[in-house]
Amino acid sequence: MRSIQMSLLKLFTLFVVLFVVAACGASTPEPAAPAEEPAAEEAPAEEAEQAAEAEEPAAEEEAMAEPSGDPIRIGSSLSLTGPFGATAAVHKIIGDEFVKKINAEGGLLGRPVEWVLFDDESVPDKAAALYERLITEEEVDLLIGPYGTGNITAAMNVAERYGYVFPHHTGSLTYAYTYDKHFPMWYTGLHPNITTANLLFDALETSENPPETIAFVVNQFPGSKFMAYGQEGTDEGGAVKIAQDRGYDVALEVEFPLTINDWGPIAAQVRDADPDFIYLAGLGLNANGLMEALQAIDYQPRGFFVLWPAAGPLLALGDAAEGVMSVTLFEEHEPFLSNPGAAEMVEKFGAAAEEAGMGYTAVETQASVSWATWQVLTTAVKETGSLDQDELSEWLHNNTVQTVMGPVNFDASNQNYGPDLQKIKQVQNGEWIVVYPADFAKDGAAVAYSSN
Numbered sequence: 379m380r381s382i383q384m385s386l387l388k389l390f391t392l393f394v395v396l397f398v399v400a401a402c403g404a405s406t407p408e409p410a411a412p413a414e415e416p417a418a419e420e421a422p423a424e425e426a427e428q429a430a431e432a433e434e435p436a437a438e439e440e441a442m443a444e445p446s447g448d449p450i451r452i453g454s455s456l457s458l459t460g461p462f463g464a465t466a467a468v469h470k471i472i473g474d475e476f477v478k479k480i481n482a483e484g485g486l487l488g489r490p491v492e493w494v495l496f497d498d499e500s501v502p503d504k505a506a507a508l509y510e511r512l513i514t515e516e517e518v519d520l521l522i523g524p525y526g527t528g529n530i531t532a533a534m535n536v537a538e539r540y541g542y543v544f545p546h547h548t549g550s551l552t553y554a555y556t557y558d559k560h561f562p563m564w565y566t567g568l569h570p571n572i573t574t575a576n577l578l579f580d581a582l583e584t585s586e587n588p589p590e591t592i593a594f595v596v597n598q599f600p601g602s603k604f605m606a607y608g609q610e611g612t613d614e615g616g617a618v619k620i621a622q623d624r625g626y627d628v629a630l631e632v633e634f635p636l637t638i639n640d641w642g643p644i645a646a647q648v649r650d651a652d653p654d655f656i657y658l659a660g661l662g663l664n665a666n667g668l669m670e671a672l673q674a675i676d677y678q679p680r681g682f683f684v685l686w687p688a689a690g691p692l693l694a695l696g697d698a699a700e701g702v703m704s705v706t707l708f709e710e711h712e713p714f715l716s717n718p719g720a721a722e723m724v725e726k727f728g729a730a731a732e733e734a735g736m737g738y739t740a741v742e743t744q745a746s747v748s749w750a751t752w753q754v755l756t757t758a759v760k761e762t763g764s765l766d767q768d769e770l771s772e773w774l775h776n777n778t779v780q781t782v783m784g785p786v787n788f789d790a791s792n793q794n795y796g797p798d799l800q801k802i803k804q805v806q807n808g809e810w811i812v813v814y815p816a817d818f819a820k821d822g823a824a825v826a827y828s829s830n
Contacts, residue, residue, distance in 0.1 A: 445485025449492035450765065452477075452755070453518030455508040455533070457525050460500025461637060464688050465662055465744055466525040469547065470495070471734060472748040473522075475726040480752075486759050494518055502532035509536040519765045522751055527551050527601035534560055543770045545755045547747040550601035552795060553609050559771045561788055563751040563781075565707060567798035571608045574705060574800060575617035578683060579624055581703075581802040581814035582655070585827040589654030589681055593630035594618050595644060595668065596659040602685055603633075606659040617657060629653040638664075641671035648672065648679075654828075655681035662688050669698055680828040689810055690738020699805045701826055706803040707783050708746030709812050711820045718780040723749045742803075742810060750781035 454473075457466040477493045485491055494516055498505035505524050512518045513536065521537055523530045523546025530549035537544035538557040545561040552568050567573050582588045594617065596606045608616040622628055630651035632644055645668060648656060656679050658665055665684040669692075672679065683703045684692070692699050708714050710724055724741050727749075731739035757779050758770045775794075778787045788794040802814040804826060811820040 443484055443488070445481060445488055445490040447489045449490045450486050450520065450759075451492045451494050451516065451518040452520045452522060453494040453509070453512035453516055454522040455496045455498040455505050455512075455524045455529070457500040457529065458497040462500040462526050462529075462662060464691065466500075467734075467736070468731075468744045469525050469748045471727060471730045471736075472723075472745050473752065475723075475730050476749060476752040476756075479722075479726065480756055486756060487763065487765075491756075498524055498529055500526065500529070502528040505529035506532040506536050509533040513537075513540050513542065520755060520759070521545075522755060523547060523549065527599070531555075531600075541767050543755070543758075543767050543774070545751045547751040548744070551604055552793070553604075555793055558790065558794070559767065561754060561774055561794055563747045563754065563783075563786070565747070565750075565783060565786055565796060565799045568792055568795040569614070570798060570800075571605050571614065571616035572620065573798040574605060574685075575620040577705070577798070577800060577802060577814075578617075578657075578703070579621065579626075581825050582681075582827060584814065585825045588827065589626070591627040591629040591651075591653045592621050592655045592657055593648050593651050593653035594621075594628060594632070594657050594659065595648065596631070596633045597636060597661060597664055598633050599636050599661060602659040602661060605685060606657075617659065621657075638667065641667045642674070644668065645671035645675055645677065649675055649677040653679075655679075656683065658682070658684040660684055661686040663691055665692050665702070666695065669695060673698060686743075689740070689742050689744075690736065693805065693808065693810070694737060696808075700808070701805060701828075703802060703804045703813075703825075704810075705743070705800045706810070706812060707743045707799055707801070709742055709801075709803060709810060709820070710740050711811065713818060714746075714782075714812075717782045717784050719749070719753065720746075720782040723782050740810070746782050750783050750786070753781045754779050754786070 456469055457463055458470065473493055477491050480486060480491050494512060496508045498508055521542045521544055523544055524533050525548055527550045530546050531551055531554060534544055534555065534557055543559045544557065545563065547563045549555060549562055549564055550570060552570060555562065594606060596603060604616065606616045606618055608614040608619065618628060618631060630647060630653060632647055634644055658668060665687045687704055692702060715721055727741050727745050728739045758773050759765065762769045762773050764770065774788050775790050778785050783799060787796055789796060801812045801818045803810050804813045806823060806826060811823050812818045813823045813825045
């Protein structure tokens with residue numbers, strides 16, 4: 379009791395001194411050391427708050443601490459050689475940059491991340507064998523899918539056999555992916571054979587004089603055939619059937635092998651059909667091959683769409699590429715740049731692509747879906763604090779992930795697909811820009827047809 383009285387007396391004395399000094403216009407002196415003790419006794423809540431604030435920087439420093447311990451190993455293959463090499467190179471740069479970023483931020487679960495990457499040489503059977511090796515010999519903790527539908531399908535079968543979570547970035551054979559732990563970032567919905575074609579035709583019909591006749595040139599690659607014709611054994615159809623249902627005249631249908639060497643005969647067929655519009659269900663350098671062959675016979679298309687082009691090499695064709703259309707999930711302009719992590723991705727990819735000597739250093743669909751795939755996998759690990767495949771899968775099924783392409787979630791009742799997020803882009807004034815829908819178009823841009 380006596381100590382409390384003494385403390386109160388000290389506080390009263392201090393208050394009187396401070397009041398007198400303030401009244402005289404003098405600056406307030408620092409309180410004497412003895413007076414600090416009762417303040418601590420009288421205000422434990424304030425002291426706790428100050429202590430908590432002092433701990434916050436320490437917590438931040440801990441979160442950014444150098445990762446330590448055994449690495450978390452993430453395994454995958456990419457088509458570093460073979461027909462898919464030009465596009466897979468984009469995915470390698472993205473993976474390298476994302477791993478650098480995650481390690482600079484403290485790794486995962488406080489441990490460094492190591493990317494175990496093999497070359498599948500663009501061969502599905504090779505991809506399957508490599509994923510078997512990644513799981514059984516390399517004993518990786520996590521997986522990310524390879525590039526290309528055929529390789530993804532083959533690798534997914536292996537992941538399913540071992541129960542691994544399988545995020546992947548470019549698989550288009552959507553109907554075949556029934557594995558409950560696959561998480562697709564080719565965010566095109568479950569029926570892109572329907573939605574993609576309708577999106578394109580809706581875009582074309584916003585022009586003043588839309589095309590009336592269309593030539594379909596189709597790569598026999600499983601994904602592109604699905605987009606053109608739909609699932610085999612069903613009457614659902616794809617772009618060809620939808621065009622006919624919407625009243626277009628299909629002037630030509632021709633298929634070509636994945637490893638085509640001579641585009642001359644197909645170019646001649648296109649010239650003879652002389653369509654208003656060419657729909658090329660192809661990928662990679664297919665568009666370059668066909669357009670160069672058309673130039674060789676002095677034929678300039680009035681309109682041209684390519685499904686999954688190598689964006690940079692196509693632009694390198696110069697004036698011949700003007701007006702070419704495609705689909706996209708991301709371009710380097712608003713509103714895409716406002717998505718979480720988008721600006722950082724653009725900066726890191728651009729610098730790394732330039733250093734690698736790539737002719738095209740802008741981010742578009744391939745780079746963005748790859749970055750988003752890494753975002754999805756690492757977010758699940760951080761949020762669960764686990765590497766357990768079942769825990770990661772459950773979390774992804776029940777949560778939304780903010781990505782550079784926008785928010786994504788995985789609907790288990792829809793084979794883990796959400797809505798189709800694709801947009802229509804076009805080469806205008808020598809650059810790829812979104813032109814449809816209007817809400818995503820760059821600076822109010824619109825579809826240009828006829829382009830030549």
